[in-house]
Amino acid sequence: MRHTLTEALSGLRRNITMTIAVVVTMWVSLSLFGVGLLSAQQVDLIKGRWYDKIEVTVFLCTAATQGTNCDAGHDATDAQRDVIRKTLESNAEVAAVTYETKDEVFVQFKEVYKDSSILGTMTAADMQDNFRVKLKNPEDYQGVVSAVQGLPGVQKVQDLRGILEPVFAWLNLARVATVGASLLLLLAAALQIGNTIRMAAFSRRRELGIMRLVGASNWFIVLPFLLESLVAALAGAVLACLTLAGLEQFVIIGKAQPAIQTVRWIGWDNIGLTVLAVVAVAVVLSTIPTLIATRRYLRV
Amino acid sequence: MITFDNVSKTYAGQTRPALRDVSLDIDKGEFVFLVGSSGSGKSTFLRLILREYKPTKGSIYVAGHDLGRLPAWRIPRLRRQVGTVFQDFRLLPGKTVYENVAFALQVIGKSSREIRTIVPETLDLVGLGDKSERLTDELSGGEQQRVALARAFVNRPPILIADEPTGNLDPTTSVGIMKLLDRINKTGTTVIMATHDSTIVDQMRKRVIELSDGELVRDQSKGVYGY
Secondary structure (H helix, E strand, O other), X not given: OHHHHHHHHHHXXXXXXXXXXXXXXXXXXHHHHHHHHHHHHHHHHHHHHHHHHOEEEEEEOOOOOOOOOOOOOOOOOHHHHHHHHHHHHHOOOEEEEEEEOHHHHHHHHHHHOOOOHHHHHOOHHHOOOEEEEEEOOOOOOHHHHHHHHOOOOEEEEEEHHHHHHHHHHHHHHHHHHHHHHHHHHHHHHXXXXXXXXXXXXXXXXXXXXXXXXXXXXXXXXXXHHHHHHHHHHHXXXXXXXXXXXXXXXXXXXXXXXXXXXXXXXXOHHHHHHHHHHHHHHHHHHHHHHHHHHHHHXXXX | OEEEXXXXXXXXXXXXXXXXXXXXXXXXXXXXXXXXXXXXXXXXXHHHHOOOOOOOEEEEEEOOEEOOOOOHHHHHHHHHOEEEEEOOOOOOOOOEHHHHHHHHHHOOOOOHHHHXXXXXXXXXXXXXXXXXXXXXXXXXXXXXXXXXXXXXXXOOOOEEEEEOOOOOOOHHHHHHHHHHHHHXXXXXXXXXXXXXXXXXXXXXXOEEEEEEOOEEEEEEOOOOOOO
């Protein structure tokens, strides 16, 4: 045991520059990897919150609107309205249906655009009667949309998901890019560890040869190298974990949370999960290259 | 102690076997010279005993191990029962005589208390008791080979393999090494020594095994180097 520890320590000291390089590479790549994981969790949090609120809006024809299902120059008739309502209410995916008249919409419109000059040019007649449809499962909007889309009197069916989807697509892309970049860096870090250990093993090949000759077990031979790479990788992992914790404390809790309160932000529980993943990756990325790099010195 | 049963070895990528259908028994406590010209298969023979290679055909038993069935993780156990010395000594430069011998015990997990008693004992046996703190690169060739012998024997293995141990030494020094090997043999250790040194073989009058082109051509008790 003492042999193992002293060998590992002297190995780290002997290759101090390579050790520092490994620690820094590990630090940066694992931090990036952690940020990727955290942003994935953040996207999920936002998605879960917003998707609950998503409604499908069915706009009805007015005298001013055009549409393939509209009778030009006329509002949708009461009969058409009833058919649309029945269709919606009988749909298994629909949770609730509310009807808004032109006047109700105009009240909301005035509220939203109260400081805008556009308000002066609009009247209640420019608004559209509509059904607001709440879905049981916001993911299953396609069935409802296609059920009412072709009905006479329907000018347009709008689902908010369609609008939000590109936003999430971009967020997703950012997440994939972060994780992808971190994976490249992690690959570089793993190769660096492999090289460092191979150099260390090469410089000690005489000892290794004698150890094999006199019957040292493979574990005994590899353990100092494993320890050496593990210490370097874990040092990088600890620095990365501190970086992530700092991110949570100073950026999320300190800045983002007070600024944007409508969104649920990732908390310490998410950090905890990410830290576990980071440490696990550090362990795997240090042991596997080490085992591969020392294999030729163990071949009997 | 060692049994070769119709052993052949052909190295990968070669058609001519390095060892061809060799069968022999070496008993416990025997002293055996392995002779033959370069390329006759002596090294292959020794490396097969150490399980550095597996035979292509046949089976080998060493100190109770069936080498054909010995799993890789048990090989270190076999090596602990077979001490080895080479023509080029293979010592660790920059370490003392004591450290070089102790190293062999440390890496097989012996306690430091055991090491502190066995190493000086063994150094006395090889006649280097007073040089234990010297660096190995400061020693003469004969002394270095004694360190190597101490390292090979410090664990008291039942078998000692010596691959041309006198190959780099002058005749007088060689005699000293041979006396030492004989002493180690007298403790009950089986010694197998590959050599080109006809004087030594002729003087010692031990069993001689001769290989030629990978074949066992002579196995003679109390033999000489040539016919």
